[in-house]
Amino acid sequence: MADIQLCALDQVPNGGALGLEATLQGQPAALIAVRWGEQVRVYRNRCPHFSIPLDYQPGLFCTYRNQLLMCAHHGAMFRFDNGDCIDGPCEGARLDSVRAYQQDGSLWLAEIQGANEKVHA
Numbered sequence: 001m002a003d004i005q006l007c008a009l010d011q012v013p014n015g016g017a018l019g020l021e022a023t024l025q026g027q028p029a030a031l032i033a034v035r036w037g038e039q040v041r042v043y044r045n046r047c048p049h050f051s052i053p054l055d056y057q058p059g060l061f062c063t064y065r066n067q068l069l070m071c072a073h074h075g076a077m078f079r080f081d082n083g084d085c086i087d088g089p090c091e092g093a094r095l096d097s098v099r100a101y102q103q104d105g106s107l108w109l110a111e112i113q114g115a116n117e118k119v120h121a
């Protein structure tokens with residue numbers, strides 16, 4: 001199975017976040033991509049505090065200084081680069097990362113032993 005194109009890199013706002021839907025291990029999965037400059041990371045859109053999505057409204061995320069993502073519910077702050085929660089009620093927890101990479105101006109989900117099946121951008 002080939003890797004799967006998630007979106008164009010420039011669809012992810014610089015210093016911001018973009019919500020995406022994909023199928024992982026046969027199950028629908030809400031994802032979030034964060035970008036700062038040419039760097040991008042993808043995580044599951046699920047706060048480790050209450051296991052609910054991080055957005056205020058579907059697709060609306062709060063980011064801070066091109067490096068932090070804030071959960072809409074109780075203000076947990078997560079680092080863009082590794083998903084660590086550095087402040088808030090789940091400090092010390094971490095967002096679930098999803099293997100992704102950029103190539104030819106696009107963001108791709110890396111196939112993990114056939115686990116990633118398709119994406120709904």
Ligand code: FES
Nearest residue numbers: 047049071074076
């Ligand atoms: S659900 Fe995210 S901080 Fe509480």
